[in-house]
Amino acid sequence: xxxxxxxxGPSTRDRPRxxxxxxxxxxxxxxxxMLLAPERTLKLDAVGAAILAEVDGEKDVDQVIDALAIQFKxxxxxxxxxxxxxxxxxxxxxMLEMDPPADDPPGERVAEGTGVGP
Amino acid sequence: MNAVVxxxxxxxxxxxxxxxxxxxxxxxxxxxxxxxxSNPADLAQRTGExxxxxxxxxxxxxxxxxxxxxxxxxxEPATRRDLPELVAAARGRxxxxxxxxxxxxxxxxxxxxxxxxxxxxxxxxxQGVDAASADxxxxxxxxxxxxxxxxxxxxxEGLPLTVNAVMHRHNLDRLEETITLALSLGARRxxxxxxxxxxxxxxxxxxxxxxxxxVDAATATVRAARERLKGRLVxxxxxxxxxxxxxxxxxxxxxxxxxxITPEGLALPCHAAxxxxxxxFQSVREVPLRDIWLEGxxxxxxxxxxxMREPCTTCAHRERDFGGCRCQALALAGDAAEADPACSRxxxxxxxxxxxxxxxxxxxxxxxxxxxxxxx
Numbered sequence: 383x384x385x386x387x388x389x390x391g392p393s394t395r396d397r398p399r400x401x402x403x404x405x406x407x408x409x410x411x412x413x414x415x416m417l418l419a420p421e422r423t424l425k426l427d428a429v430g431a432a433i434l435a436e437v438d439g440e441k442d443v444d445q446v447i448d449a450l451a452i453q454f455k456x457x458x459x460x461x462x463x464x465x466x467x468x469x470x471x472x473x474x475x476x477m478l479e480m481d482p483p484a485d486d487p488p489g490e491r492v493a494e495g496t497g498v499g500p
Numbered sequence: 501m502n503a504v505v506x507x508x509x510x511x512x513x514x515x516x517x518x519x520x521x522x523x524x525x526x527x528x529x530x531x532x533x534x535x536x537x538s539n540p541a542d543l544a545q546r547t548g549e550x551x552x553x554x555x556x557x558x559x560x561x562x563x564x565x566x567x568x569x570x571x572x573x574x575x576e577p578a579t580r581r582d583l584p585e586l587v588a589a590a591r592g593r594x595x596x597x598x599x600x601x602x603x604x605x606x607x608x609x610x611x612x613x614x615x616x617x618x619x620x621x622x623x624x625x626x627q628g629v630d631a632a633s634a635d636x637x638x639x640x641x642x643x644x645x646x647x648x649x650x651x652x653x654x655x656x657e658g659l660p661l662t663v664n665a666v667m668h669r670h671n672l673d674r675l676e677e678t679i680t681l682a683l684s685l686g687a688r689r690x691x692x693x694x695x696x697x698x699x700x701x702x703x704x705x706x707x708x709x710x711x712x713x714x715v716d717a718a719t720a721t722v723r724a725a726r727e728r729l730k731g732r733l734v735x736x737x738x739x740x741x742x743x744x745x746x747x748x749x750x751x752x753x754x755x756x757x758x759x760x761i762t763p764e765g766l767a768l769p770c771h772a773a774x775x776x777x778x779x780x781f782q783s784v785r786e787v788p789l790r791d792i793w794l795e796g797x798x799x800x801x802x803x804x805x806x807x808m809r810e811p812c813t814t815c816a817h818r819e820r821d822f823g824g825c826r827c828q829a830l831a832l833a834g835d836a837a838e839a840d841p842a843c844s845r846x847x848x849x850x851x852x853x854x855x856x857x858x859x860x861x862x863x864x865x866x867x868x869x870x871x872x873x874x875x876x
Contacts (some may be wrong), residue, residue, distance in 0.1 A: 401660065401688075402620075402658045402659065402660060403620050403621045403659065403660030403688075404660075405596075405620075407568075407594055409566065409568065410566070411518060411565070411566025412566065416568060418568060418569070418596040418620075420598065420620075420621040420623075420660055420662055420688070420689050421569075421598070421621075421662070421689070421691075421736065423520050423521075423568055423569065473731050474730050474731050475734055476688045476689060476731065476732070476733070476734050
């Protein structure tokens with residue numbers, strides 16, 4: 383099921399991606415995944431690393447949740463809550479962009495980099 | 501990162517952790533002459549910038565010891581012709597590469613070259629919201645116009661842009677316009693940094709010191725803008741601490757997270773640390789970077805808590821603010837091991853507030869520009 387936020391925020395059919403200048407890497411020195419962004423270093427726990435491993439700019443949020451529910455054999459509701467909280471927090475920090483669904487008509491696409499949600 | 505979010509670990513507090521970030525001051529040369537420049541006050545005596553090979557050795561050593569962020573700054577780092585080569589070397593070691601620039605000296609081709617070299621992020625300074633006021637601070641005619649063009653080239657390349665604005669008495673009343681400017685330039689992030697009175701700024705304290713009312717208004721403006729622009733523009737704010745009651749956690753702790761390398765290779769725990777004359781600094785030309793970080797006397801001097809005195813020793817905040825800024829303690833309390841006088845528990849706090857108030861109402865409008873540095 384797809385949900386649409388009543389506040390005009392992103393829908394679960396939007397496709398999350400890390401914008402240029404935001405990337406993950408494994409930190410050998412500290413033995414952990416890190417998310418690197420302008421002037422920021424976020425240490426990712428297993429959940430965060432798993433979510434970002436599914437964020438590829440192609441899958442929509444629903445598909446990311448589905449993939450993780452299978453991977454972790456966990457209730458979808460629980461996974462959905464974690465994913466939405468995590469992606470929302472990254473979005474607030476401008477570490478994540480949301481592209482509209484691939485089948486949306488052209489012209490409704492929001493220009494990259496404006497930061498304004500659809 | 502304050503809130504606990506699933507997927508993000510809380511920060512741990514390693515006593516002797518390896519650094520996360522390195523600031524590389526490639527050169528002291530700069531076309532601008534900002535009166536609050538953080539470079540050392542004795543610039544004229546400086547010579548001998550490190551070579552490309554020496555900087556690449558620093559990059560390799562930094563990557564080997566677990567550094568993640570590599571910041572290229574100066575002076576104006578774009579005055580170094582080998583900048584793209586150094587960016588490529590850092591990116592080749594998977595370091596997050598950040599360029600902190602005035603924009604002057606960059607062209608469309610050079611921005612593209614840096615993006616192609618793998619630059620992750622560019623931070624552009626602005627001195628004001630229009631050419632007249634901005635160029636009067638930078639002391640460089642045409643600087644503002646060039647910066648506006650540079651911002652366009654950066655966003656054209658798809659690079660994330662941070663606008664960095666140093667605020668003082670002569671531009672703080674235009675903070676809202678400055679935030680609007682950053683948005684219009686396509687910045688994802690902005691730094692609003694109230695001037696810190698070290699180096700050249702200390703010499704220009706009377707001309708630059710904001711009033712208490714300006715600092716309070718700025719804090720309110722930033723708070724409102726952060727709420728309004730959530731998800732559009734991230735604002736990092738360095739408040740003016742002369743009217744504060746708690747000191748800033750300078751550098752996130754001395755010798756704890758970051759270090760700076762000067763153009764001639766000295767490793768500093770903080771970019772202003774050379775204002776502490778009793779410290780001696782080792783050079784990466786002579787000592788391996790890891791050894792300097794772990795054992796160097798300047799890094800050990802104020803690492804941890806053993807150096808602290810009252811009121812810090814028994815203060816619950818010492819884990820959070822580390823006693824504040826050592827340079828400010830020396831300048832205003834007379835000893836770098838004292839509590840930062842920005843702290844209301846410091847016996848020197850009242851004198852600092854009085855000094856700030858007097859400076860802010862001094863009526864001084866002329867400042868001394870930082871002089872140019874010749875090519876070394």
